Amino acid sequence: MTSPAAIPQSLSRRAHALRGHVLRMAEIVGQGYVGQGLGISDLLAVLYFGELRYDPKQPDWPDRDRFVLSIGHYAIGLYAALAEAGVIPVGELDTYGSDGSRLEMSAPETTPGVEMTGGSLGHGLTQSVGMALGLRLDGKPSRVFNLLSDGECQEGSTWEAAMAGAHHRLGNLFAFIDCNNQQADGPPSAIMGIEPIHKKWEAFGWHTQRVNGNDVEAIAAAIAAAKGIADRPHAIVLDTLMGKGVPLFEQREKNHFIRVAPEEWTLAKRQLEEAGR
Amino acid sequence: MSAPTPAGTPPKGVTGNILSSDTGGAASVAAAPFGHALVRAAEKNPRIVGLTADLGKYTDIHVFAEKFPKQFFQMGMAEQSLVGCAAGLARTGFVPFATTYCVFATRRAYDFIAIGAALGGANIKIVAGLPGLTTGYGGTHQGIEDLALMCAVPNLTVIDPCDATETAQATEAIAAHVGPVYMRLLRGQVPVSLDPSTYRFEIGKARLLADGPDVAIISTGLMTGRALDAVRELAAEGVRASLLHVSTLKPLDREAISSLIGRVSRVVTAENHVVTGGLASAVADVSVQAGRPIQLRRVGIPDCFCESGSIPYLVKRYRMGAPDIAAAARELLK
Ligand SMILES: Cc1ncc(C[n+]2csc(CCOP(=O)(O)OP(=O)(O)O)c2C)c(N)n1
Numbered sequence: 211m212t213s214p215a216a217i218p219q220s221l222s223r224r225a226h227a228l229r230g231h232v233l234r235m236a237e238i239v240g241q242g243y244v245g246q247g248l249g250i251s252d253l254l255a256v257l258y259f260g261e262l263r264y265d266p267k268q269p270d271w272p273d274r275d276r277f278v279l280s281i282g283h284y285a286i287g288l289y290a291a292l293a294e295a296g297v298i299p300v301g302e303l304d305t306y307g308s309d310g311s312r313l314e315m316s317a318p319e320t321t322p323g324v325e326m327t328g329g330s331l332g333h334g335l336t337q338s339v340g341m342a343l344g345l346r347l348d349g350k351p352s353r354v355f356n357l358l359s360d361g362e363c364q365e366g367s368t369w370e371a372a373m374a375g376a377h378h379r380l381g382n383l384f385a386f387i388d389c390n391n392q393q394a395d396g397p398p399s400a401i402m403g404i405e406p407i408h409k410k411w412e413a414f415g416w417h418t419q420r421v422n423g424n425d426v427e428a429i430a431a432a433i434a435a436a437k438g439i440a441d442r443p444h445a446i447v448l449d450t451l452m453g454k455g456v457p458l459f460e461q462r463e464k465n466h467f468i469r470v471a472p473e474e475w476t477l478a479k480r481q482l483e484e485a486g487r
Numbered sequence: 488m489s490a491p492t493p494a495g496t497p498p499k500g501v502t503g504n505i506l507s508s509d510t511g512g513a514a515s516v517a518a519a520p521f522g523h524a525l526v527r528a529a530e531k532n533p534r535i536v537g538l539t540a541d542l543g544k545y546t547d548i549h550v551f552a553e554k555f556p557k558q559f560f561q562m563g564m565a566e567q568s569l570v571g572c573a574a575g576l577a578r579t580g581f582v583p584f585a586t587t588y589c590v591f592a593t594r595r596a597y598d599f600i601a602i603g604a605a606l607g608g609a610n611i612k613i614v615a616g617l618p619g620l621t622t623g624y625g626g627t628h629q630g631i632e633d634l635a636l637m638c639a640v641p642n643l644t645v646i647d648p649c650d651a652t653e654t655a656q657a658t659e660a661i662a663a664h665v666g667p668v669y670m671r672l673l674r675g676q677v678p679v680s681l682d683p684s685t686y687r688f689e690i691g692k693a694r695l696l697a698d699g700p701d702v703a704i705i706s707t708g709l710m711t712g713r714a715l716d717a718v719r720e721l722a723a724e725g726v727r728a729s730l731l732h733v734s735t736l737k738p739l740d741r742e743a744i745s746s747l748i749g750r751v752s753r754v755v756t757a758e759n760h761v762v763t764g765g766l767a768s769a770v771a772d773v774s775v776q777a778g779r780p781i782q783l784r785r786v787g788i789p790d791c792f793c794e795s796g797s798i799p800y801l802v803k804r805y806r807m808g809a810p811d812i813a814a815a816a817r818e819l820l821k
Binding site (some may be wrong): 238239240241242282307308309310311314315316318327328329330331332361362364365366393394395398400401402467469 | 501544628
C-alpha cells in the first residue's frame, strides 16, 4: 500500500510523464492541440492513476469505469494517458495524426480505450447520461467520468443532458469542465460568455465544485468529496492553464491550435525536463 | 515535381491544421474569396449581417466582421441557436449570412433549417465550410452527406461552388437572391479554376465547360477543378469529353443535363460527397424522367465514414482525384 502522502507525489510524476508523451506526439504533427494536452494532464493523471477502475489488458471489461472524452480534439491528452496506463503501446504515440494511424487527431471509438467518438462537440454528456443510467439499471458499481470543455458549455445539448442527469439523480456521473479560457475564435468571454459557470451547473441540480485544475491534490480532493454525495451528479469545474508545464507555451498568446516552429521543440522539451526536476 | 511546401504547413502524411488550405497544387489561388465578396455585397446592401458559431476565422467571415463589426454577431458554439437566430433576423428584414461547418449546420441544426427557415422561406444564407474531403478530421468534420440532406428540404437553394471565382460570384448572387440558401464554402487559399473575366455564375444554371462527343463528365463543387484536369488528360489521349459543371444542386438545371445526356450517353459524375443523394442520384433521376438511358460511372465518396489523414492521402484512398475521373471515363469507352 502506498501511504496517502505519497499519492499526490506519484500523481504529479504521472502528470509529468503524460506531458512528455504530449510533447512527443505534438512534435510529430508539428503543431496542434499541445496547449490542451498539457493543460489537462493533471486531471488525466488523477483519473487514470488514482480513480478509474479499468483493466489495461482488457479495455472493454464490462465492469470498468467509463472515461468519456466529449472533446475529441483533446485526444492527444487521452492517448498520453492510455499509453502511460498500458492500454496502447507507448511507441505507437509516434504515429499520432499520421495517415493510416488509429491515433487520429480527434479520437475515434475504434481505438482501444476510447469510449465514444467525440469531436462533434456537445455529444459527450448526453451519452454519459445514457451510460450512467444503463450501468445503474444493471446494478453495476461502474461510474462515468465525462470531460467537457468551456466551449462545450455553449451547446444546448450539454444543458439538456445536464437537466437529465440531475432529474435522474445520477450519483454515478461525474462531469469535469476544462475551463482553459480558450475556444476556436478566442476566449469564451469574447465569444459567448459562460461565467459564472459553476453556478449554472449548481442551478441545474449538480453537486458542483470549482478547483485549480493543475493541482493534482485539489482535483483528487474534489473527487473524494463528490463521492460522498450519492443522489446527485457531480460537476467539477477545473480552471486550467493551457500549455501548463512548458513556460514557452504557457506564456505564448493563447490559441486553440498552437503553431510551433521546428526549433522550438528542443526548448519545450528542455523546459518540461526542468519543471520535472 | 513537388510544389514547395508553404511555411506553416505540416510535412506530408499527417492530418493538417484545420486552418490550412490544401490547394492541390493549383497554379493560381485567391485568399478568402467568400469573405471579400461578402464585404462587397454589404457595401451595396446595408441590411446584410453576419453570424458564426465560434468559427469566424475558420470560415473567412472574419473578413466581414472586421469591416462591419456592428453587423456581425458571434453566437458561440451553438449551431441550432445560430440558424434559429439567423431566421429571426431575416424575419426582421435583415439578410443574414450564418457560417459554421457543413456537418454542424446540416446535422445539428437540420430542424432549424427546415422549419425555422425553409418552411416559411426565411431569407437566410447558410455558408458552410469543410465540404466532403477538404479536412483530414474524419467522420465528425467531413461533410459527406450534407448535399443529400439539404436537397431534401423544400424551398431551399443548394449551391456547391468549384473555385474562388465562383465562390465570389455566388456569394454576391445569393446576397441579391430572396430566399433561403445553403452554400458550401471553400475557404482560406482557394484555387482559381475559372477565369473571372469570362465565367458568369447564375443560380440554377449549369455551365458547359467543354464540349466533346465521346464521354460526358458532369461535376459539382471542387471536383470540377479536377474534372477540368481529367478532360485535358483525356484530350491528350484523343478522347473528346464534355464537361458540365452543375454548381446549383437545387433547383437543378434539368434541361442542361437532359440535353447533354441526350447527345452523349456515356456519363461520369464527380462530386465531393457520397455517391448517393447528391449529383449522381440527380443525374440518374433526370435520365429516367427524361427517358434518356445512360451508362453511369460515379466518382465520389463511397457509402462510408472516411478515415482521418492528409488530404492527398484521402483523395487517393477514396479515388477522388483527376486521374480517377479520367479512369472512369476510359472504363466507359472500353
Ligand atoms: C458541434 C461543433 N461545433 C463546432 C466545432 C468546431 N470546433 C472545434 S473545437 C472548437 C472550440 C471548442 O471550444 P473548446 O473545446 O473550449 O476549445 P479549446 O479549449 O480546445 O481551445 C470548435 C468551435 C465542433 N468541433 N463541434
